[in-house]
Amino acid sequence: MKLLEINNIRKSFDDNLHVLKDISLSVNEGEVVSILGPSGSGKSTLLRCATMLETMDGGTLSYCGESAVTEVDGKSMYMPKSDLKRIQNYFGLVFQNFNLFPHYTVLKNITDAPIHVQKREKAEVTEEAMALLGQMGIEDKADCYPCQLSGGQQQRVAIARALAMNPKILFFDEPTSALDPELTSEILKVLRDLAARKMTMVIVTHEIDFARNVSDRVIFMDEGYIVEQGKPEDVIDNPKNDRVRAFLRKVKG
Amino acid sequence: MKNNKKTIAIIFVSVLVVATLVLLFMAAVNSGNAFALRIQGIMTQLYGGIFASLTLFTLTLVFSLPIGLLVCFARRSRFKIVALITKFYISVMRGTPLMLQLIVVYFAPYYLFKIPLSSNYRFYAAIIGFSLNYAAYFAEIYRSGIEAVPKGQYEAAKVLGYSRQQTFMKIVFPQMVRHTLPPVTNEIITLVKDTSLAYAIAYIEMFTLAKQVAAAQSSIMALFVAGAFYYIFNLLVAFVMGRIEKKMNYYSK
Numbered sequence: 288m289k290l291l292e293i294n295n296i297r298k299s300f301d302d303n304l305h306v307l308k309d310i311s312l313s314v315n316e317g318e319v320v321s322i323l324g325p326s327g328s329g330k331s332t333l334l335r336c337a338t339m340l341e342t343m344d345g346g347t348l349s350y351c352g353e354s355a356v357t358e359v360d361g362k363s364m365y366m367p368k369s370d371l372k373r374i375q376n377y378f379g380l381v382f383q384n385f386n387l388f389p390h391y392t393v394l395k396n397i398t399d400a401p402i403h404v405q406k407r408e409k410a411e412v413t414e415e416a417m418a419l420l421g422q423m424g425i426e427d428k429a430d431c432y433p434c435q436l437s438g439g440q441q442q443r444v445a446i447a448r449a450l451a452m453n454p455k456i457l458f459f460d461e462p463t464s465a466l467d468p469e470l471t472s473e474i475l476k477v478l479r480d481l482a483a484r485k486m487t488m489v490i491v492t493h494e495i496d497f498a499r500n501v502s503d504r505v506i507f508m509d510e511g512y513i514v515e516q517g518k519p520e521d522v523i524d525n526p527k528n529d530r531v532r533a534f535l536r537k538v539k540g
Numbered sequence: 541m542k543n544n545k546k547t548i549a550i551i552f553v554s555v556l557v558v559a560t561l562v563l564l565f566m567a568a569v570n571s572g573n574a575f576a577l578r579i580q581g582i583m584t585q586l587y588g589g590i591f592a593s594l595t596l597f598t599l600t601l602v603f604s605l606p607i608g609l610l611v612c613f614a615r616r617s618r619f620k621i622v623a624l625i626t627k628f629y630i631s632v633m634r635g636t637p638l639m640l641q642l643i644v645v646y647f648a649p650y651y652l653f654k655i656p657l658s659s660n661y662r663f664y665a666a667i668i669g670f671s672l673n674y675a676a677y678f679a680e681i682y683r684s685g686i687e688a689v690p691k692g693q694y695e696a697a698k699v700l701g702y703s704r705q706q707t708f709m710k711i712v713f714p715q716m717v718r719h720t721l722p723p724v725t726n727e728i729i730t731l732v733k734d735t736s737l738a739y740a741i742a743y744i745e746m747f748t749l750a751k752q753v754a755a756a757q758s759s760i761m762a763l764f765v766a767g768a769f770y771y772i773f774n775l776l777v778a779f780v781m782g783r784i785e786k787k788m789n790y791y792s793k
Contacts, residue, residue, distance in 0.1 A: 338699055340695050340698065372701065375699075375701045376701065379699065380699045382692060382696065384692060386690075386692035386693060386695060386696035388696070388711055389791050390718070390790075390791050399710070400700035400702065403702075403706065403710075404700060404702055404706070432790070432791040433791070434791055434792050448700070449699075452700065
């Protein structure tokens with residue numbers, strides 16, 4: 288089943304800075320998709336359009352077969368707020384710099400939205416949150432404030448916070464870019480666990496080895512286009528496109 | 541726990557010091573010490589004014605703190621015209637002397653509408669003038685506090701499905717309060733001293749009385765006593781606000 292379907296997204300800033308030129312992408316249930324590409328290629332903008340943090344100029348967007356954005360006369364048309372609010376529940380997003388709420392404890396960071404947005408039972412949500420923290424290996428931090436945690440721990444809390452909403456698909460925007468190598472491996476391990484549990488994920492990353500080992504599909508973006516996509520061993524080890532080859536050569540050193 | 545004990549100790553010692561000073565002063569008065577008797581005389585004459593100053597101070601805070609928030613919302617309004625009018629209001633409040641504003645508020649009903657002035661109105665004019673002026677300053681402080689909340693906080697809230705009101709009440713407001721406490725303290729301390737400006741519309745507060753007593757006695761002593769009152773009261777304000785600030789500091793960064 289197609290969880291996410293994006294067709295012909297176009298997005299520009301200030302009229303002439305075309306960040307996304309024509310991107311189509313669909314993600315199936317249980318699939319792990321990594322998005323690679325140089326800075327400025329539009330990876331993050333694609334994720335921000337998909338999660339509706341950014342409004343797209345053209346193209347369509349739908350989750351689980353429900354349209355969030357349709358296209359009329361070549362322009363994106365957003366569905367009414369009530370529809371978007373329902374569709375919002377299908378996805379979660381983990382940020383590069385965590386964006387935890389500093390004035391809430393770890394536990395409240397995770398439980399507040401399920402309780403007050405999804406109106407779920409507090410006891411049940413708390414139990415689930417503790418289980419998630421256990422899964423992340425930080426259940427002893429439940430009563431800490433984010434500032435008392437390491438970057439890696441904060442990111443694990445952020446992942447738990449996203450998972451607590453029971454999304455069908457989880458987006459990661461460079462989840463390890465703000466972390467040092469040791470903490471990076473912590474987070475990659477968590478992502479690997481999630482992949483093993485068949486969590487559907489779209490990950491923007493610079494970790495080439497991780498993308499090769501974990502993803503079912505790798506997408507390479509450049510200058511607002513998807514220039515190559517396919518199985519990781521094809522895209523990363525035998526790229527056909529010159530641009531991809533040049534980038535990988537540089538990254539691999 | 542340790543902190544609590546320290547606080548109690550500090551309060552205990554301060555109370556002890558103040559009580560000793562008061563007792564010493566009373567003993568000096570009883571023993572007929574001329575200097576002590578004179579101070580006591582001045583204090584009796586300033587007594588009514590102290591109450592008037594405190595009333596003005598308290599009511600101004602009660603009104604201007606919440607009105608400031610409304611002004612801040614208007615200043616940040618999506619409707620350009622509302623934002624523009626509010627911006628003009630703030631610039632006038634900040635750009636003209638408070639004394640002039642008080643006089644305008646007091647005399648405007650008479651000059652503009654020929655409504656005879658009653659001495660009752662003096663009190664209301666002082667409260668209105670002070671509240672309007674301080675609301676403008678508080679609005680700007682709140683605005684800086686709101687704008688200091690990182691964009692990522694709004695984005696995290698949006699992805700988690702919080703409504704606009706929830707985002708403000710749960711995420712932005714608590715962080716804003718913490719950012720704005722130091723400048724708000726500053727403003728409150730200024731207000732304590734500014735209450736003396738009410739003499740411009742002949743509102744009888746402490747400073748008005750002190751000047752009269754000083755003139756009658758042709759001695760500067762009354763002004764020194766008045767100064768001591770302002771100073772001690774501001775020590776108290778600084779102490780209380782310091783406690784609140786510490787309490788809000790349960791999360792750092």
